[in-house]
Amino acid sequence: MFCSTVSQDAGGLLCEPTERSKTFKRSVSEYTDHSERFKLKDRTFARQYAHMYAERLCVMRPKLIEAAKKKWGQNVRTKKLFELKAEEKVVVVGTLFKHMELQPSILKEISDEHNLMPQPERAKFIDEADELILEDELQRILLVDKLDKRALVTGVVVAVYGMEPDEDRGKFHIEDYCFAELETQVPVPVKEKDRYVALVSGLDIGSKSENMMNLQLLADLLSGQLGDEGQQEAAANIVRVIVAGNSLSQDTRDKNQMKQAKYLTKKTTASSVEAVKSLDDILVQLAASMEVDLMPGEFDPANHTLPQQPLHRCMFPQATMYPTMHCVTNPYDFSIDGVRILGTSGQNVQDIYRFSCLEDHLQMLENTLIWGHIAPTAPDTLGCYPYYDEDPFILPECPHVYFAGSMPSYQSKVFRDSKGQKVLLINVPRFSQTSTCVLVNLRTLECQPVTFDMSFQEDSFEGEK
Amino acid sequence: MSSDLITGHFRQKRTTRSSAKRTEPQSTQQTAKPKSVQLGADKQSSSKSETENDLDVLKQFDLNWEYGPCTGITRLQRWNRASKHDLNPPVAVKELILSHSDDSMYTHCLWNDYEL
Numbered sequence: 001m002f003c004s005t006v007s008q009d010a011g012g013l014l015c016e017p018t019e020r021s022k023t024f025k026r027s028v029s030e031y032t033d034h035s036e037r038f039k040l041k042d043r044t045f046a047r048q049y050a051h052m053y054a055e056r057l058c059v060m061r062p063k064l065i066e067a068a069k070k071k072w073g074q075n076v077r078t079k080k081l082f083e084l085k086a087e088e089k090v091v092v093v094g095t096l097f098k099h100m101e102l103q104p105s106i107l108k109e110i111s112d113e114h115n116l117m118p119q120p121e122r123a124k125f126i127d128e129a130d131e132l133i134l135e136d137e138l139q140r141i142l143l144v145d146k147l148d149k150r151a152l153v154t155g156v157v158v159a160v161y162g163m164e165p166d167e168d169r170g171k172f173h174i175e176d177y178c179f180a181e182l183e184t185q186v187p188v189p190v191k192e193k194d195r196y197v198a199l200v201s202g203l204d205i206g207s208k209s210e211n212m213m214n215l216q217l218l219a220d221l222l223s224g225q226l227g228d229e230g231q232q233e234a235a236a237n238i239v240r241v242i243v244a245g246n247s248l249s250q251d252t253r254d255k256n257q258m259k260q261a262k263y264l265t266k267k268t269t270a271s272s273v274e275a276v277k278s279l280d281d282i283l284v285q286l287a288a289s290m291e292v293d294l295m296p297g298e299f300d301p302a303n304h305t306l307p308q309q310p311l312h313r314c315m316f317p318q319a320t321m322y323p324t325m326h327c328v329t330n331p332y333d334f335s336i337d338g339v340r341i342l343g344t345s346g347q348n349v350q351d352i353y354r355f356s357c358l359e360d361h362l363q364m365l366e367n368t369l370i371w372g373h374i375a376p377t378a379p380d381t382l383g384c385y386p387y388y389d390e391d392p393f394i395l396p397e398c399p400h401v402y403f404a405g406s407m408p409s410y411q412s413k414v415f416r417d418s419k420g421q422k423v424l425l426i427n428v429p430r431f432s433q434t435s436t437c438v439l440v441n442l443r444t445l446e447c448q449p450v451t452f453d454m455s456f457q458e459d460s461f462e463g464e465k
Numbered sequence: 466m467s468s469d470l471i472t473g474h475f476r477q478k479r480t481t482r483s484s485a486k487r488t489e490p491q492s493t494q495q496t497a498k499p500k501s502v503q504l505g506a507d508k509q510s511s512s513k514s515e516t517e518n519d520l521d522v523l524k525q526f527d528l529n530w531e532y533g534p535c536t537g538i539t540r541l542q543r544w545n546r547a548s549k550h551d552l553n554p555p556v557a558v559k560e561l562i563l564s565h566s567d568d569s570m571y572t573h574c575l576w577n578d579y580e581l
Contacts, residue, residue, distance in 0.1 A: 048534070050534040050536075
């Protein structure tokens, strides 16, 4: 692992200063960007979201039919909903819609006849009375049996095998169901040396409880200024750092300030200005010595709808002087040394948390992989750009590493699909709360957390663990 | 009695249009030979029916559910999207759209005038 490469002569720096000290060159890796589909070319919002759902169904239908034939035999019949006959066992492919009573609806809020008080803040919007409905291009039908409606969300494309009974028309009784299979992974080229990619998220600069000390320790470790020569040599193998969203804190989005009229706020500066300056100071230290990818998150000054566009380079005047500084989209898809890495800043997982009964964030991340779609709840409950000719969130290729940022705790797992392909799932925790970053070894495709802790006690100085 | 039925209030436009279409080609056939003075007028009426035919073809392209939703995007965008998914939309439709690329009746969908 990373720390085991600490050299034998630890404490080598505790000597007299010499004229020449050891320097270590940072390894260089091949990088290819695959996030072109997330960059918006035009911004036409005069469209409805029906196009996105139609696109999603159209693209995923052949994959689902293939998976259905594999599971239930080549002779199984696939029908559209309007072709369904009673008591006939068929496979139907469609998009799931979860009808939730508690789902916040702007229509209900502004409707006078309901006389509704504003809903209290809820963590989850699920209810026992939720219903699952399957929609294809023309019709929709209620689904009963088998599918766990509490664990599923709107927008997942599924193939169901079952029939519509004669006495219970309008409902489809499911015997079995399946999702699309993951595409074939491109095999990873074998490497001799260890190379690491650092993932960090949720820096939350600008909050009242910001922890700049631990952040500085992180920057020092990654740029090789922390630790003795062995650790510096190990740090030279970290080729890239990805800041996966929420670099600015939620507190910088002061609601009062945002709602005030412009003429009142003329003399005051937004709290995000100071925070961005601090972020720039940290980023310039990192960018001076390694490749940095900065992804926007939920509370960063970027657009709200997915896919979030890269933060503007004018915000980081010092860091963007270096060519190693890259502002990238959220979600972010790239490959480094042949390892395909895909990740988001966590909004997709957060939204699934709100609208399903699942508690384990890693399980939700795994589910998005099984469903074949990064953010199935977009555009229903997660803001999304109204695409009309593509759905960029469908997984094009099976990634080797799949991460989500701003998670409450560090979790990781190796997911194996039906073809035996392995995907490393990583939940990158919020650095402001856990002071933990994640190092991914590109050679072995394993990851480990690195936690920073400082406590000024009389006896010991605890550096990195 | 007819005033009680809805057909008394709203004239059925379909019959007049289709009868107009039916009568027009017949009239052009009948008057094919005659005086040259009338030819100009007949050409206009035949081209009018061609326009109506074209618009009808485009309308059928809009309403065809296989190519996905039609509102909010131009017909050319929808045609390109359909051909990208190998749905084989008729090439004649694309030619029609491209030949009248400045006329919004051809380029935009049936419900173009209705705001979102």
